[in-house]
Amino acid sequence: MMKVSVVVPxxxxxxxxxxxxxxxxxxMSGSDYEIVVVDDSSPDGTGDKVRELSEEYPxxxxxxxxxxxxxxxxxxGIYESAGDVIAVMDADLSHKxxxxxxxxxxAGECDVVVxxxxxxxxxxxxxxxxxRVISYSALLLAKPLTRxxxxxxxxxxxxxxxxxxxxxxxxxxxxxxxLLVKGNYERVCEVPIEFGDRTRGKSKxxxxxxxxxxxxxxxxxxxxxxxx
Numbered sequence: 298m299m300k301v302s303v304v305v306p307x308x309x310x311x312x313x314x315x316x317x318x319x320x321x322x323x324x325m326s327g328s329d330y331e332i333v334v335v336d337d338s339s340p341d342g343t344g345d346k347v348r349e350l351s352e353e354y355p356x357x358x359x360x361x362x363x364x365x366x367x368x369x370x371x372x373x374g375i376y377e378s379a380g381d382v383i384a385v386m387d388a389d390l391s392h393k394x395x396x397x398x399x400x401x402x403x404a405g406e407c408d409v410v411v412x413x414x415x416x417x418x419x420x421x422x423x424x425x426x427x428x429r430v431i432s433y434s435a436l437l438l439a440k441p442l443t444r445x446x447x448x449x450x451x452x453x454x455x456x457x458x459x460x461x462x463x464x465x466x467x468x469x470x471x472x473x474x475x476l477l478v479k480g481n482y483e484r485v486c487e488v489p490i491e492f493g494d495r496t497r498g499k500s501k502x503x504x505x506x507x508x509x510x511x512x513x514x515x516x517x518x519x520x521x522x523x524x525x
């Protein structure tokens with residue numbers, strides 16, 4: 298049986314952690330798994346909540362005191378995880394943990410499994426027009442880099458060998474796109490998901506987030522063209 302590590306970056310997500318962990322646990326019932334929470338010293342006590350939950354669930358905390366940012370948090374979680382398969386998801390419950398069981402099952406045939414909003418059966422719920430425009434613009438910019446329909450998804454998993462010997466240096470929060478451009482893989486599967494907006498807490502998307510995505514895209518085109 299493959300061990301699965303579920304990496305969750307957090308900042309001020311205390312109010313979502315108990316439901317998230319319980320739903321991941323239910324989805325992974327009967328599996329060998331761990332939840333790796335990488336928290337950027339949230340002032341709302343997210344780290345304390347994770348420590349409390351670790352008494353009941355296989356969840357562990359990586360507390361970062363100086364570094365900040367979703368991308369570097371995910372990379373830290375990936376390299377400190379113990380799983381043969383590594384899943385990445387948000388803490389705000391916009392990614393439904395119930396999809397994890399199907400995604401892990403598909404890892405038997407695919408190196409990378411993407412929770413996709415843009416394949417048949419996938420959807421986005423509750424987004425305003427401006428958010429949709431931003432998302433589709435990001436997709437258009439990424440399209441020449443990969444044939445994956447939703448390369449900017451934040452919900453995905455992959456086999457550990459995909460990142461062995463690979464230096465991940467994402468800017469911003471689109472770690473999957475970094476992995477698709479630089480990783481070692483042969484087959485990608487996309488599983489349709491319904492993506493919902495957060496119900497608690499505040500969105501982390503800002504104007505700076507969009508600028509970082511543009512910087513990231515430029516660096517990936519440079520890597521594709523020059524090989525470094």
